[in-house]
Amino acid sequence: MNDKLRGSAAAAALALAATGLLPATNAQANAEARPAACPTLKVSEGWYGDNKARIDALIADHCEDRDKRGKKPVAVFDWDNTVIKNDVGDATFYWLLRNDRIRPPKHGDWSTTSRHLTPEAATALGQACPTGVRTLPTATDTDCADELLSVYGSGATTGGKTAFAGYDHRRMEPQYAWLAQLLHGWTTRQAASFAAAARAENLAAPQGATQQVGTARVTGWVRYYDQQRDLIRTLQDGGFDVWIVSASPEPVVDVWAKDVGIDPSHALGIRNTTDRGRLTSHLKGCGGVRDGEDAMITYIDGKRCWINQEIFGVRGPAAERVQPAAGRQVFAAGDSDTDVSFLRDATGLRLALNRNKNELMCRAYENGDGRWLVNPMFIEPKKRKTSAYPCSTTGYTASDGTAGPVRRTDGSIVPDQADTVF
Structure with missing residues (x-):
């Protein structure tokens, strides 16, 4: 593996470690072992923060095992x-x-x-x-x-x-x-x-x-x-x-x-x-x-x-x-x-394009398990929502159409979230 490919793989593995999908102690070793054929995103413009790196890391993690799994x-x-x-x-x-x-x-x-x-x-x-x-x-x-x-x-x-x-x-x-x-x-x-x-x-x-x-x-x-x-x-x-x-x-x-x-x-x-x-x-x-x-x-x-x-x-x-x-x-x-x-x-990862939708953004911004990625829309992104998302009160729509709080799997209520990615 040449230095450029080795550096790219290492960065991907370290980004994956940051998501909690791969132990940090093994990130460098696995990055060095990954085949150079694992693809990465070619378009960089429009991706927020480390979203592109984390997606590349997820793809690399599964790419290296593609010949071992049954599906x-x-x-x-x-x-x-x-x-x-x-x-x-x-x-x-x-x-x-x-x-x-x-x-x-x-x-x-x-x-x-x-x-x-x-x-x-x-x-x-x-x-x-x-x-x-x-x-x-x-x-x-x-x-x-x-x-x-x-x-x-x-x-x-x-x-x-x-x-x-x-x-x-x-x-x-x-x-x-x-x-x-x-x-x-x-x-x-x-x-x-x-x-x-x-x-x-x-x-x-x-x-x-x-x-x-x-x-x-x-x-x-x-x-x-x-x-x-x-x-x-x-x-x-x-x-x-x-x-x-x-x-x-x-x-x-x-x-x-x-x-x-x-x-x-x-x-x-x-x-x-x-x-x-x-x-x-x-x-x-x-x-x-x-x-x-x-x-x-x-x-x-x-x-x-x-x-x-x-x-x-x-x-x-x-x-x-x-x-x-x-x-x-x-x-x-x-x-x-x-x-x-x-x-x-x-x-693995969940990409939420920010259109200021209450329940989606409440869950994405809370990011309880670290697997959510928030990204502005790639064309004509929404402006920042000046008020917090009403997660604790009306962010969720029930089956009967009534509004209520957004709840976690354990039933606890997600607090209101500020709009930070726009």
Whole structure:
């Protein structure tokens, strides 16, 4: 090993020792013994503090054992605002509205599009949108487009009425699910083609661009993070099995994930049931939730279930529970409270991109076991949150939607945390 490689390996091992993953007394010896072929991150810009060194050290630690183990270590990434800037679900929804690609429900009954849609929202949609058409004319009918956009984007009607109710807030976000459900009547291939068209437009648009949808101006651009593209490639080169788990529709995620080297077989998103080859307004289930019950998507605790079921092969209600360490991901990355459960499950390192989300940042900043990494967003990072995160009072959202304190595994309360990485 030449001096440059030896120094790099030693630094990685010492960084790993600092995480507690490797005894400090053995760090230098193991660094000297590591094969030079272990990959390291190539993109340095944008990484905060020693985050890059600690990730390199984790990869090196597993890389040196890759010929000895029977299975690859697993890394799991959220997608929207974790691997890319902005939201591919939003981008697709806006494209659907601008291109008249949403089919009306049968008989104009909007309650059939989501079991969680309130009667007030179903009525508002029925009044705003026409019936008896093959697809809704949302490119020109601003009343219909505005109502759909309001229900999806804000969870309320244009008149201010609550749009969704009666769901578990740790398993389901009905606004996210509604996008998948509004793809009813199309095939998976057609849904993917819509996503591909939206992708082309959003990547071609200049950073900061907006677009007109109904009477509103909405975000009109998306960018891949160079740092995350590099990280995914490096993890794969180091022997990791890398997955995406997203709360956007799976056909949409599949289209976007290919460009960072993630095959559709390794991308998990919201899955519709199908009828004669066409998507329905009902959703696939996980764990103890059956197909068509529409009660769990890849959202908070639902992400844990889908990871356990699809990546680790755990079936039935057991998939909803935290698994033994040997049956969990080693590395995880996310940006939102949506991701907090699968991030907590990671046994090696947990990368939290700071979007000022309460529960995620409470847990990441407390960093009780030293395995959390906090990093500013790689494009347009958030400014410092001037007040502390309300961890001890309202940082946690319970299954019934009520706010409460963020608690550790033993039930003790996490104190409020200052925002220090921005």
